[in-house]
Amino acid sequence: MATPVKVHGPPLSTAVSRVLACLIEKDVPFQLIPVNMAKGEHKSPDFLKIQPFGQVPAFQDEAISLFESRAICRYVCEKYAEKGNKGLYGTNPLAKASIDQWVEAEGQSFNPPSSVLVFQLAFAPRMKLKQDESLISQNETKLEKVLEVYEKRLGESRFLAGDEFSLADLSHLPNAHYLVTATDRGEMFTSKKNVGRWWGEISSRDSWKKVVDMQKQST
């Protein structure tokens, strides 16, 4: 039976994998619709109708068409509150506020430098593009400062927003995964006592392992 939930985009994309991890945590069946980015399909008029910025992912269900991975995740968590991991986005306003705070921190402080490093160190070599050493160096310094804040926080709290795994931790999985497994900068995470412990826990969740499998199968 076809499910109405569709995610458009390649599982190798960090933003797409963020949405996939969320759907799997929430036990929501979905169809993954490939988008051939090498052929520029993400810039085609048809695709721009569902994602006007010409980026992945795009998301559709029977009610709505959405983009922006974190907005999609929040929608999935609200709509399917009773399914799968019920606490993923908190079960009360205070828990949700703490999760939102760390999702924002991920989006505003962690994502920018880690995205640059993922592109420069994991993707550019495979695409035979020249790496920009000064950009790498600047963003390593920025990311290091962010991870120092995380090291302190994760010494006080098991997960970023509290005692339970949440959307805030999940949001970090895609970029951190590439940095740890596809570059030589993994020790930025693994050499820190608390960040290393946290990374070990969140990356071994069944939902993330399934996403990684989907990524491997797509190559």
Add this chain to the structure above:
Amino acid sequence: MSVMKVHGNSFSTSTQRVLAFLYEKDIEFQFVNVDMAAGEHKSENFLLLNPFGQVPAFEEGDLKLFESRAITEYIVQEYNDKGTQLLLPGSNKTMAVLQLWKEVEAHRFNPPSTKLVFELHYKPFFGMATDTAVVEESEAELAKVLDVYEARLAQSKYLACDHFTLADLHHLPNVHYLMGSSAKKLFDSRPHVSAWVADIMARPAWSKVLDKQKQ
């Protein structure tokens, strides 16, 4: 009932985002000035409120929050009935549309516009030299975003729907500074964006934020 406290600086765009919001919602709060020139935002005490050493930070009783968009998100849900209606109440679907445009502001509009605000407003203010290469690159990036906004605002009076919401409000601080700079042309040259900018900047709550800078 606990008093809300906002720790920040009235010249910081992120602080202004929260102030504009509280004025729209007509919510009483205590403003605690953070002396950034003296490095107060990096002090041990302040780091307890915001471990990234940035403004704003928020307190209500035992609850401590940082990240301006998480602060507005929390309060807007808790105080939905007070002041201006800034949500799209109804279904998950309507709320999702609001979330989407809030994310667009945070991840598409904010990065290039923040760089431009820094280069065109803050640097001259502090007597530093503007980097024209960054300005060019950021203007090109912002132009692409504003093209999407132009198409959206041709179909919808405000970004998420036909009334002013949190998604529009979040843009105010950066829009304000850019309209006072050479980047103004990016907004003026797009009729629907230009009309939307004029509309949101004319809101009384925004004037109150600007008044606060004069205090």
